[in-house]
Amino acid sequence: MNFASDNIVGASRPVLEALVSANAGAQPAYGGDDATRAVETMLCEIFERDCAVFLVATGTAANALALSALVPPYGLTICHAEAHVIDDECGAPEFFTGGAKLAGVPGVGGKIAPRTLSDWLAARSGHEKEMPARALSISQATEGGLVYDASEIGALCDIAREAGLSVHMDGARFANALVASGLTPAQTTWKLGVDVLSFGATKNGCLAAEAVVFFDPARAEAMRFLRKRSGHTLSKGRLLGAQLQGYLAHDHWLSNARHANAMAARLAQGVVALPGARLGFPCEANEVFPVLPRETVTRLRAAGAMFHPWSARSLSAGERVAPHEMLVRLVTSFATTEQEIEAFLSVARG
Template sequence: MYFASDNSGPMHPAVAQAMMASDTGFHPSYGTDPIMDSVRAQIHEIFEAPEAAVYLVATGTAANALALATLAQPWETVFCTPLAHINVDECHAPEFYTGGAKLSLVGDGDKMSADQLRARIESWTKGDVHTSQRGPVQLTQVTEMGRIYSLDELHALTGIAREYGLPTFMDGARFANALVALDCTPAEITWKAGIDALSLGGTKNGCAGVEAVIFFDPKHAWEFELRRKRGAHLFSKHRYLSAQMQGYLDGGIWLEAARAANANAARLASGLHDVPALEFVQEPQANMIFATLPRHQHQRLRDAGAIYGLWGEIEGDPDERLMMRLVCDWSITHEMIDEFLALAKG
């Protein structure tokens, strides 16, 4: 019963097969392999963006930090939420790779509103040499609390960013989960909604370790290439990144895996509604569930072998409510879900 993270699941068989197929003979290195040519063409077609610059890196932190470094000057500030991955989970990598750009927090949780963004941008006086200058806006889709920005919300936020002449970057570690939940096209949720750059996640959705960085305006291409190399994230045997992404995209595997992950979370959430003591933090929208239970129930679940995220110590007041995070990936079985639900209801 493993619900700790979608980082922890296995590779999708299609991804594993693609990697094995690439593991023969000799291929050009550093991203000049023919598999990467195919990946680039696939992403151009999928996103209806034939001019987009497309690159691969191995981690989400590299994707986020290098993309933001390309969009932000060292004296600028990046507008993000307090719970943004770049703020709480990346050990100051964005500040490091940007050469010192500041993070300015917008709102008080995992999502920002248009009004909050405007107020925060206005809090930095334009042209004051003594302060940070206004820089990129960063949004996470799906958010760190499992919520999704609607198309209307995206348009409102990117509209404000454009009004101030600022680019918008989307951390899409769980992009596919948001895409299938919104039932829209990749173009509609990105460049048609005003997104300038995207990290397209693969690791959390069935890959071994690969993320695509997409700049919808290719003017950023050369700078990103230099930053990726200088930052030690240009793989020599790049074909193994290319093969993962090819296997992920071919035949819509990335969407199939995301639908399965979301459906698993929906099945789990439906059963959890019947657990009397459980309270949802919010209704699940993708593949993550946040809820609270009394500590004694967490103790019982943990003792039975359930693994999931828990905020707080397992020992203490048995009646104190602690928040949990349950994450489903494509590989979670119905049997695993039903076993967990039986324990939670018992």
């Protein structure tokens, strides 16, 4: 009954098989291998355009390096106040950008509303005493488990473009958001105005593999130097490429995400039927955020269930967590089983 996150499980079988296969023989180092070249081609095909692709081992590296390619040391990245880049990466974006800062704005469920962004930008003086905004970073899915729809992304990108901002998407759970949207990868990214995507894979079946995707290769020149200078260009790059080969082949990444989302929907349905329970945010991808009675939380933990308490700062205006309640996060993965969900709900029912 471990719902702490989707990075607590190992890799899926196709990923492991691809990794073992790529391990044999000799291949050029530093990303010059066949597997890396194949993944670059696959991602260009998936996104329906020529892209510049850079493989790294962690999501923190993907986000921080992507932003370092977009934002100068004197610049500013706008993001949600509880976004991973500002709240959970130990200042990595600031470190890799050489001192650029992040500015967090509010929004229900981790989403930035277009009006919030436009009002924030309008309030800027443009004085040299202020760090100028140079990028917008949005999370897909958000820290509240919500999925931006195409109209929301398009509106945010339009506002950003008018203000001269680049747009970065933190796609740690991009696959989960994508299958929930029913759109194609292109329809949810560059066709709407996204410039750079941190394409997550570790949470959805890989051991440790992410990709930074620049939708305009002309803007990616600095990235290969930034990646190497930061120590994130792997000598045995084929081990990253192989993971992503197994992940992307035969739409395995989408199958994994569909399963995780289906398990989350099943869990959410069971949770709302519990006495005194409700959802803090709608379940749209593979995360469930229930508000539970504290006695239920205590019973679950005593039975060995694993999950995290969650901040209530991004709840809607009319929602409150009472002293006898707790907002928690439950995350399902490609490996979650119906049996785990039923065991959790059985304990929760008491």
